[in-house]
Amino acid sequence: MLQRQLARLAEVPELDEVLVVDNASTDGTGAWLRTQPVTAELLTENTGGAGGFSLGLERAVERGADLVWLMDDDGLPERDCLALLLERDDLDFWGPAVLAAQDPSRLCFPIRLPGGTRVVHDMASVERAAQDGIIRGVLIPFNGVLVTRDLVERIGVPRAEFFIWGDDVEYLWRAEAAGARIATVVAAHVLHPATDDLGTPMMFGRTTYNHSPSDLKHYCMARNNTVNLRRYRGWPHVLMFWVKTLWFYTLTRRVPRRLPLSARAACAGLRGDFTGHRKYLA
Structure with missing residues (x-):
């Protein structure tokens, strides 16, 4: 490329x-x-x-x-x-x-x-x-x-x-x-190049979620979104993002193992820890 x-x-x-x-x-x-x-x-x-x-x-x-x-x-x-x-x-x-x-x-x-x-x-x-x-x-x-x-x-x-x-x-x-x-x-x-997973509809089509099959990308997304939303949009938006993550991986696209990964990433973001993604590097 x-x-x-x-x-x-x-x-x-x-x-x-x-x-x-x-x-x-x-x-x-x-x-x-x-x-x-x-x-x-x-x-x-x-x-x-x-x-x-x-x-x-x-x-x-x-x-x-x-x-x-x-x-x-x-x-x-x-x-x-x-x-x-x-x-x-x-x-x-x-x-x-x-x-x-x-x-x-x-x-x-x-x-x-x-x-x-x-x-x-x-x-x-x-x-x-x-x-x-x-x-x-x-x-x-x-x-x-x-x-x-x-x-x-x-x-x-x-x-x-x-x-x-x-x-x-x-x-x-x-x-x-x-x-x-x-x-x-x-x-x-x-x-x-487009990927079909970006902007996946959820909550009966009322919103979307940026899913990735990569654990590395998802970890960084969950951590960095938490950081960005907290700093620039406020806690209500952070909580809504967490609710969307829970909904998406339990109802929209059932991948239960993504929930603890998401929680670890979000906690790392709140702590200001930007090292956790390294364990997912090939």
Whole structure:
């Protein structure tokens, strides 16, 4: 996927430099990166997506970047994506619509439209909701998003200790709390592999739950969601998340062993312990 992505980025004239964080890969990617016209940070320890984004954004700003375009290696921006994003000079943290690679008429990640509780999965609904070509206050980080140097200097970089899952939401909510101007530019697109488990309907279709078959991902999700909700949304939202977890794994998709794992993760989050995920690393 990285090779395909770098080939696409080579076709984007607006880029000044490409910086790749190799997260202690063992498949020869690090050696291959040394042969490519990119700046490579080769880590000796797997720090997860959160650690990669944290270090990458820090290094980009250190190297003098005024604007940083962030993405995972499994996203593929359309050739005009960055050009369309750069047409906006009135935002601090903004990005494209993230479409399912398997079906670009649908969103890869469902979003809640502003001003209500409606969650949409299709691109047509996003286009109808847009005003002046954007949806303000909505963003799916870190999938082809732009962040200004000024915002990074104000709020810092993503929390590396989150490892995976929730670091993007935490950074978005931190930016919101700082008064950042946030939006999705609906004409700009990134394709991303979709998974059917994200946004699984539950509670008779009234809400959704982000299930993952991976114990590692679920542990990080349960821990980091607890931390994020407690800090930015308050205890009622924390309790609702715990109720949803109990409901999902007892009624919606019965996996009883997930409940003690979820409890351990939530308690670790409340203690500020970000080491427990290591036992699930292969």
